[in-house]
Each structure stands twice: as structure tokens, then as C-alpha cells.
Amino acid sequence: MSRTQRVGIGYDIHRLQAGHGLTLAGIRIPCEWSFVAHSDGDVVLHAICDAILGARGAGDLGEWFPDTAPEHKGRNSEEFVHTILQSDMFTDWSIINIDVNIIAQKPRLLTHKPAMRENLTRIFSVPNDCIGLKARTNEQCDAVGKSEALIAQAVVLIEK
Numbered sequence: 001m002s003r004t005q006r007v008g009i010g011y012d013i014h015r016l017q018a019g020h021g022l023t024l025a026g027i028r029i030p031c032e033w034s035f036v037a038h039s040d041g042d043v044v045l046h047a048i049c050d051a052i053l054g055a056r057g058a059g060d061l062g063e064w065f066p067d068t069a070p071e072h073k074g075r076n077s078e079e080f081v082h083t084i085l086q087s088d089m090f091t092d093w094s095i096i097n098i099d100v101n102i103i104a105q106k107p108r109l110l111t112h113k114p115a116m117r118e119n120l121t122r123i124f125s126v127p128n129d130c131i132g133l134k135a136r137t138n139e140q141c142d143a144v145g146k147s148e149a150l151i152a153q154a155v156v157l158i159e160k
Contacts, residue, residue: 010050025116099132
């Protein structure tokens with residue numbers, strides 16, 4: 001049986017505001033900010049969802065879950081993941097590898113990375129060594145470097 005592999009890339013950015021914590025990779029990160037977002041603003045899960053959709057040629061997160069739809073207000077991003085993975089377009093496909101960059105001047109994420117990685121392992125049902133998770137700063141450049149926004153980039157390899 002021949003195998004088919006596809007790769008997708010995803011990206012998400014959200015502005016930051018004063019608040020009481022962020023959700024990244026489904027993990028609550030205590031800090032002095034929160035996301036300006038329609039849903040929970042989890043840029044990591046949003047970028048991964050976009051990468052999966054891209055690999056399948058199935059549009060983007062905004063097409064699937066528009067931020068103009070009231071039912072998505074405050075919605076947990078894990079629900080977006082489950083909807084995509086349980087959809088007909090993902091039947092017979094499996095995730096092989098996920099690689100994520102989180103770009104944030106603050107909060108510092110080093111101590112949170114193990115929990116985020118474990119949670120991604122659980123959410124996507126892939127082995128821990130198939131999850132790449134890097135946190136970096138933007139060297140005080142642009143809105144991210146000024147702690148006004150946070151970015152996630154993701155690459156996903158899927159196989160049928």
C-alpha cells in the first residue's frame with residue numbers, strides 16, 4: 001500500500017492586553033496579560049489547526065470558525081481541534097509530526113514548555129518525541145518585542 005504524506009504551515013497572532021493569564025497549547029499560563037481574541041485566543045492551537053487544514057487543502061481556521069459567529073465567543077480552542085480531526089476531510093489521515101514556534105517577549109515560557117508539550121501529545125495523540133515546541137523572543141522588535149502581541153507558527157506532517 002502506498003502512503004501519501006502532506007505538510008501544512010500555520011500562523012496566528014493575537015494582541016495582548018492587561019489581564020490574568022494566557023492559554024497556550026491548552027495550558028493556562030499565569031501572567032499579567034490576556035489575549036484580545038474572540039475565542040480563548042490560544043495561538044498555538046490556532047496555528048496547528050491552520051497547518052492541518054492547509055495540509056488537507058481545506059481552507060483556514062477563520063473559514064471554519066469565523067470570529068463573527070457568536071457561538072465561538074470565548075470558545076476553548078481544543079474544540080476547534082476536535083472538530084477538525086473528527087471531520088470527514090480528516091478520515092484515514094493521521095498526524096506524524098508537529099513543530100511549533102512561539103514568539104513572545106513575555107511571558108517567559110521555559111518552565112511551561114514541558115506541560116504544553118505533554119498537552120499537545122494528549123490532544124493530538126502523537127508521541128512526545130513527535131512534538132517540537134520552541135519558545136523565543138523577538139529581541140524587543142515590533143509589537144511582539146514590545147509585549148503587545150504574541151505569535152505562533154506551526155508545521156504539521158500528516159499521512160494517509
